[in-house]
């Protein structure tokens with residue numbers, strides 16, 4: 001049995017479906033306890049509560065874990081006590097050379113450190129920005145054809161959560177991934193404007209991209225998230241401390257096929273924008 005946390009989310013749902021395709025039994029953990037498929041065993045629990053995770057561990061050999069939740073060392077100790085053998089942690093491309101003073105990098109580092117200290121066999125997935133971040137444009141698309149977005153000059157080789165799911169399922173079910181940290185990216189570095197154009201082509205709409213100034217982006221982000229995370233994203237994308245443009249070989253090396261394009265992600269998820 002494999003426990004997938006965040007199982008209703010962009011990444012977790014892909015981990016669930018790849019494990020199920022391999023014929024592996026899956027327990028799908030989230031607060032709602034409502035996975036996107038009936039084939040996984042639903043489990044409602046809170047990642048911030050170690051006892052809640054412990055209650056989901058009966059028969060679990062491997063766990064796919066989201067980063068950044070409270071009391072992670074305790075949660076991992078409960079996993080070890082319950083006989084869990086391995087953990088695949090979703091981490092971040094900001095770790096290598098990252099700054100502990102950056103709030104996003106710090107929670108990722110602390111999550112990796114807790115997993116290393118747990119004594120469980122581990123694999124870290126260090127993805128760059130997800131293709132599914134384009135879902136943030138849903139409301140704007142519903143309102144019209146203009147998409148305003150921050151950091152217009154930042155190229156990212158955005159990664160389809162499908163590929164994270166594929167790699168996570170491999171790392172959970174096959175040997176040889178213990179103690180490895182995989183840098184994951186999509187196949188091509190794209191500007192936000194290019195992703196908007198591709199999405200428009202897929203949807204059959206002529207979308208117009210309007211890059212936000214840094215002042216506009218800061219004001220909008222400050223209304224949505226704590227100041228330390230706004231500062232973290234500005235360090236990444238305005239000060240340039242994070243480069244998510246390099247195309248990484250790991251998805252192809254591990255799965256035997258290239259990572260999916262943004263166009264494929266958009267085509268698969270077009271329904272979410274209609």
Ligand SMILES: NC(=O)c1ccc[n+]([C@@H]2O[C@H](COP(=O)([O-])OP(=O)(O)OC[C@H]3O[C@@H](n4cnc5c(N)ncnc54)[C@H](OP(=O)(O)O)[C@@H]3O)[C@@H](O)[C@H]2O)c1
Nearest residue numbers: 006007008009010011012030031032045046047048129130
């Ligand atoms: N977006 C990026 O570009 C990026 C890049 C690198 C790393 N990451 C990391 O990837 C993570 C997952 O991304 P995603 O796009 O898959 O997120 P998502 O679609 O928002 O999904 C989050 C999942 O976690 C569950 N969840 C949230 N709080 C929980 C809690 N307290 N206890 C149990 N389950 C909880 C949610 O379900 P319920 O609401 O039902 O609980 C959902 O299943 C992010 O949180 C981030 O740390 C993201």
